[in-house]
Amino acid sequence: MSSPAQIRWRIAAVSAVTVATVAFHYGFLVPAAQQHGILHEIHGRLCYIPIILGAIWFGVRGGLATALAITLLTLPYPRFRGITDSHALIGEYTEMVFYVAIGLTAGVLIELQRRERRRGEALARELARQERLSSLGQMAAGLAHEIKNPLGSIQGASELLAGEEAADGRRRDLFDILVKESKRLGRVVDHFLGFARPRPLHLGPVDIGALVGRVAAQTEIESSRRDVRVEPRVAAGLPPIQADAEQLHQVLLNVVLNAVEASTSGGVVTVEARREPRGEVALTVADDGAGIAPADLPRVFDPFFTTRERGTGLGLSISHAIVQDHGGTISIESTPGRGTRATILLPASGGGR
Ligand SMILES: Nc1ncnc2c1ncn2[C@@H]1O[C@H](COP(=O)(O)OP(=O)(O)OP(=O)(O)O)[C@@H](O)[C@H]1O
Ligand SMILES: [Mg+2]
Incomplete structure (x- = not known):
């Protein structure tokens, strides 16, 4: 929507261009324009500029009003110039009819296009709503x-x-x-x-090294039961990042537990934290476990997708939402039979909705 100041400014601009082109027509600005010939021809075309401008900014009413104003202002021109030749007179008056026709056509076209765009936007909003409803329905079914x-x-x-x-x-x-x-x-x-019901983010400085240590300690019972070693590898001098400590902890715990659960006896899960060249922090959790079948890989972030008997299939979808809220990304690569690598990229400043 245009503001009143913007509308005033546009009316002034269209009026100024109209007055300038008409003045040019009468030869007030460039005396040579009084001469019939190329300059006069140019003037005829120049008059379309304020008309089109009026149509773009104010639709049919703007195009028509500007065209009529120019027609009225140039009506006395043949008399002023003393034109009596009927051919030249017909030329002058035909041009005026064209002004009105162009003002009307441009205005109608522009209004149609705007209406179409508004309809497109309304349609896109409706689609997004339907999509939300349908994913809610899918989740409810799950x-x-x-x-x-x-x-x-x-x-x-x-x-x-x-x-x-x-x-x-x-x-x-x-x-x-x-x-x-x-x-x-x-x-x-x-x-x-x-x-x-995603919780709002409580951002604060988070020490990634401490976070990795806490998750490794927490998964100790589960990993030793399976004879799996969790190995933290935190780069030295990693600065704290702005994040929601509790939610980030939930993410890393989910991902490390997935890796431990996929590992077999003697397996190693590495949890690496390092700084990326552009300042983000990358957390990589790699295991040498069962891997994910290529057909399953695109579905691991779907709510309720699970291949584990006791899984809820919500771990990764929640983690995905949390990482996204932080303005980061989470991705998973896997080779069946060789292992899986999950990478979480977090901006140092913390994103947030
Ligand atoms: N490291 C991994 N190795 C092999 N498969 C994995 C790994 N991480 C995730 N997956 C696959 O992705 C699925 C979804 O993981 P997600 O964490 O969302 O749910 P879950 O672990 O099955 O259940 P929950 O996390 O609620 O206990 C898993 O069931 C598993 O098939
Ligand atoms: Mg899980």
Whole structure:
């Protein structure tokens, strides 16, 4: 939308160009223009400039008003110049008809084009809304699916428990199922909420070395159970970056856990942190585990995509959203049977919505 000051300025500009071209026509600016010939021809074309300008800035009304103003102002010209030759007179008046026709045509075309553009923008907004709705629908379907499985187990176990004949050992197994599956349900819902309601970023200086150390220590139990070694490699003198410490910790934990879970006995997971030439910090988590099938690779960031029995498939999609909120990127390369490498690039200044 144009501001009132902009509109005033444009009216003044169109008026000034109109007056200048008309003055030129009458020979007030360049006396030679009084002579019929090439200069007069040029003037005829010059008059189209304010008309087109009027049409561009003010649509049909602008084009027409400018054309009519020029026509009115140049109407006395043949008399002023004492033109009596009927051919020349017809030429002058035809030109005036053209001014009006061009003003009208240019105005209509420009208004049509603007309307088309507005319609395109409205369509794009509608599409984005539909896309959000459809991804929400997909997520809801995924969530329902994730809830149904443990719920089925819980229901089955409860029914058996309610029966008289369950022996003591069997009862314990059934209770185990109840506890395990309820926990899984809780985890699905927690993760889902984390995904559906992204928390605002609390930016502050984050020491990447300390972050890597904390994640390595946290994954110690899981990695030693699998006989996997987590090896931090943090470049010396890495400056702190502006980030949300808790959310970034969640990202690195997700990615390192994925690497540990994909590794087999004796495997090594390296967690490297270094500074990139353009000031970003790169965190690379590499494992020599199972790798990801090429068909699965494009889906690893999709909510609920998982190949693990106990996975929720939300780890990477949440991580992706968090890294994006920081203005960074996360990417995964993998060779089945050889291993996987996840790279997180974070701007030193922290992005943020
Ligand atoms: N380092 C890796 N090696 C092999 N496959 C991986 C690796 N990282 C991710 N994947 C694949 O991507 C899928 C999605 O990962 P994501 O972290 O989103 O969910 P998940 O690990 O299955 O479940 P959750 O993180 O909720 O426990 C995994 O199921 C696995 O198939
Ligand atoms: Mg995971």
